[in-house]
Amino acid sequence: MKKLLLxxxxxxxxxxxxxxxxxxxxxxxxxxxxxxxxxxxxIISANEDKNYKDYTxxxxxxxxxxxxxxxxxxxxxxxxxxxxxxxxxxxGIRFQNIAANDALITSKINTMVEEGWDLAxxxxxxESDSGKDDGQGIFITRxxxxxxxx
Numbered sequence: 001m002k003k004l005l006l007x008x009x010x011x012x013x014x015x016x017x018x019x020x021x022x023x024x025x026x027x028x029x030x031x032x033x034x035x036x037x038x039x040x041x042x043i044i045s046a047n048e049d050k051n052y053k054d055y056t057x058x059x060x061x062x063x064x065x066x067x068x069x070x071x072x073x074x075x076x077x078x079x080x081x082x083x084x085x086x087x088x089x090x091x092g093i094r095f096q097n098i099a100a101n102d103a104l105i106t107s108k109i110n111t112m113v114e115e116g117w118d119l120a121x122x123x124x125x126x127e128s129d130s131g132k133d134d135g136q137g138i139f140i141t142r143x144x145x146x147x148x149x150x
Contacts, residue, residue, distance in 0.1 A: 021149040025117060026142055029105055032086040033128060033137035041084035041101065043108055048078040082108065087139070109143065117145035 032039025085097035124141040
């Protein structure tokens with residue numbers, strides 16, 4: 001009987017934990033890979049919430065009108081911007097800059113973890129210089145954190 005009660009108690013705890021609501025937060029790092037160090041590199045973290053439903057329209061056969069959301073309303077004006085160093089300087093790739101960026105990104109992740117967030121997912125992409133006339137490029141990484149709602 002004691003084992004049965006213990007099993008039921010553990011089951012209830014697991015069920016309650018699985019029903020707890022979670023929230024997510026996305027932090028983005030953008031690191032410039034523009035030659036000669038001319039680009040801008042930053043960690044960006046929004047401090048205000050937006051509801052995607054406020055800027056979403058549904059397209060149907062009967063109503064395929066354009067989404068009229070105002071870009072100014074969508075923009076987030078309250079955000080943290082942490083300066084990072086560019087991957088390149090005038091002499092080429094700068095490994096000290098990469099190490100400095102790693103230290104700052106690690107600090108941000110550690111701070112988020114101290115605030116109760118768990119790093120759930122990381123995704124990245126590169127848009128690199130495609131030739132002589134391009135001169136553009138970024139390395140972007142999104143860090144997706146989650147925690148139980150407070």
